[in-house]
Amino acid sequence: MIEIVKINTSDLELGMYVSGLDRPWLETPFLLQGFRIETAEDLGTLRRFCQFVFIDTEKSSQQEHALRRKVRTQRPRIPRQTMFPTRQLKTYTDSADxxxxxxxxxxxxxxxxxxxxxxxxxxxxxxxxxxxxxxxxxxxxxxxxxxxxxxxxxxxxxxxxxxxxxxxxxxxxxxxxxxxxxxxxxxxxxxxxxxxxxxxxxxxxxxxxxxxxxxxxxxxxxxxxxxxxxxxxxxxxxxxxxxxxxxxxxxxxxxxxxxxxxxxxxxxxxxxxxxxxxxxxxxxxxxxxxxxxxxxxxxxxxxxxxxxxxxxxxxxxxxxxxxxxxxGIYPAGTLVELSSGEVAVVVAEYRTRRLRPRVMVLLDADKQPLTSMRTVDLLHETEDASGRPLDIIQALEADAYGIDMTSIRL
The missing domain is CATH 1.10.3210.10 (Hypothetical protein af1432)
Structure with missing residues (x-):
């Protein structure tokens, strides 16, 4: 019998099948909605982004059977080279900051x-x-x-x-x-x-x-x-x-x-x-x-x-x-609200860490303009001035709080 159980991420183990999160899937690095925990990196990522998740016990306990069933029922992902059979594809890397x-x-x-x-x-x-x-x-x-x-x-x-x-x-x-x-x-x-x-x-x-x-x-x-x-x-x-x-x-x-x-x-x-x-x-x-x-x-x-x-x-x-x-989820130029209450604009997107870009803070926690804007690298700065976790909590509309994006100068 299929049973879905809620479990703290601190109690997760390899082989468990994650069927749901405590937040929208698109607010995490996971592209697939439902996956088996295969590596320690998977465990670390889940613990970093979620406090609890939902585990499908049948798929967790019957891994091989569930995997075969999943392969039969889901459309296989088409590889890039299959989409472009006559092209010689390459891997681009950033050559400039x-x-x-x-x-x-x-x-x-x-x-x-x-x-x-x-x-x-x-x-x-x-x-x-x-x-x-x-x-x-x-x-x-x-x-x-x-x-x-x-x-x-x-x-x-x-x-x-x-x-x-x-x-x-x-x-x-x-x-x-x-x-x-x-x-x-x-x-x-x-x-x-x-x-x-x-x-x-x-x-x-x-x-x-x-x-x-x-x-x-x-x-x-x-x-x-x-x-x-x-x-x-x-x-x-x-x-x-x-x-x-x-x-x-x-x-x-x-x-x-x-x-x-x-x-x-x-x-x-x-x-x-x-x-x-x-x-x-x-x-x-x-x-x-x-x-x-x-x-x-x-x-x-x-x-x-x-x-x-x-x-x-x-x-x-x-x-x-x-x-x-x-x-990315928050492309460069996106207005965001931080957990500190401050409002910032995304300056650079880390394509390997989509939820922790570099941002320029425009408004303070009271949504008042700062006299001098400052840059925060969320990849490295994980706490605010009070020692609380510092994260993006939501994206804002382009003109939120009367901000004129076209007037921003770096």
Whole structure:
């Protein structure tokens, strides 16, 4: 008989099967909801993040039987190399720290932002897309993310909220390259992801702006006009003579969904080109974490949970999990509240310790601005001034307590 028991983490042993935690799974480093404790490292991690957990006694006592049953009933995880059979994947390591990379990232993102705005304005006026300039504009950003993604991720979070189409394209491009780096894709593919991220929504330049910013429910005819941005985008890309099939796939299929519920063709699963599957994730993530005319931005932490819940429904599970690894639960630029009551912004994400990034404290425990901001490295500083545990307790909305993120200067 299946029996679930609550047990203090101090009493855990190897071989026990953890079926539940005393906190949401996404607030821990564990990607899988349910796992067997196999190593001392597993024990240490559980004890660090949880006071108690829930143990499935049947799976704990009948390990081999439970493991065989689990393998039969769960869809096997698709390896990276299987998703990209013709690519030579690599492992990226940070070759620059935050302080070294930030000024280079600022220059790269500023160049990309001004470039894409000018290119889009020209295209909106009837000119052909300047693909040559697009290709040139993305190179410094790709260089920066290859060295260390945190600085560009910070800047993508702080992008201006006006001119949503331009800034959304910039954000999607950054997230796409960050995910490509996580996946180990070569430079040529990072370039395709960067260009595709910039251009997959370019067809919106031919859609009535009033429809794009409408704060009411659209009629079926109006909704179809908005969806036609995909057709417009394909036409605009075709007019440039660009032959990159991965970029074209991102433009054509970034609104397809894993379960077949998307458009324009209702493709499902592996029918959707892999780069379009990536585009769908970054498009959704950047959109819901940005202020739009008809919706407020949500926190990155909440957005990650939404993506996680959409695994194998809207998005391929493996790519969602890789995206979470790429940007973290609290990406650089995220406002957070600490257990001390202070409010801080995440400066650098430790991709191996996702819940303990480096943060800059902006408000004191009474939520009043500090006269001088200070940096706290949660990886090493584990207690506050009173000796109590110092942790992130929640992510905040982008404008919490009236903070203007775009005014923050490091």
């Amino acid at each position: 935050w302080a070294e990379e930030f000024p280079r990232a600022e220059t790269a993102v500023a160049e990309l932002s001004s470039g894409i705005e000018e290119i889009f304005q020209q295209a909106a006026g009837g000119a052909a897309l300047d693909v040559v300039r697009v290709k040139r504009s993305v190179e410094p950003m790709i260089d920066s993310i290859s060295r260390n993604p945190d600085a560009c991720i910070w800047l993508a979070r702080l992008k201006q909220q006006d001119h949503y189409t331009y800034q959304h394209s910039l954000g999607a491009s950054v997230w796409a390259v960050a995910l490509g780096r996580q996946l180990g894709l070569p430079r040529s593919d990072l370039r395709s992801l960067a260009i595709g991220g910039l251009l997959f929504d370019v067809g919106k330049l031919r859609v009535d702006p009033e429809l794009l910013g409408a704060e009411r429910q659209l009629t079926p005819e109006e909704l179809q006009q908005v969806r036609n941005h995909v057709i417009h985008g394909v036409e605009m890309i075709g007019a440039t003579g660009l032959m990159n099939t991965d970029v074209i796939a991102m433009v054509t299929h970034h609104h397809e969904r894993h379960n077949g519920s998307g458009y324009p063709q209702g493709l499902r699963g592996d029918e959707i080109p892999i780069f379009a599957r990536i585009a769908a994730i970054v498009d959704c993530y950047d959109a819901i974490t940005s202020h739009r005319p008809y919706a407020r931005a949500i926190s990155p932490c909440t957005a990650i949970k939404m993506l996680y819940n959409a695994k194998d429904l809207d998005f391929q599970a493996e790519l969602v999990e890789e995206f979470i690894q790429a940007v």
